[in-house]
Amino acid sequence: MDDESAVPTTTGVAQVFDLHAIKDFAADKRVRKMLFKTDQLWSEIACYEPGQSTVMHHHPKEEEAIFVLQGTANMSNLQSERCVIMFLKCNPRVLK
Secondary structure: OOEEEOOOEEEOOEEEOOHHHHOOOOOOOOEEEEEEEOOOEEEEEEEEOOOOOOOOOOOOOOEEEEEEEEOOOOOOOOOOOOEEEEEEEEOHHHHO
């Protein structure tokens, strides 16, 4: 798997990530970096070069929010520019 873990800066009780410093691109595939992961909540970024994509899929046991941090994301076509997406996923029991 191509996952890496990002290293945050700790300020008091908060962990701060410099997303511009940790984003990374590769010509052959998207680059994913895990920001944090607990039993209930996790987050990662995915960096895409133009023309790269992820196969359409679903997560039946997760709720997911997607934030586009750079570029333009299209859920059905390949990107025409660099794109950085942050995913925030949680166990659906947390939302009940």
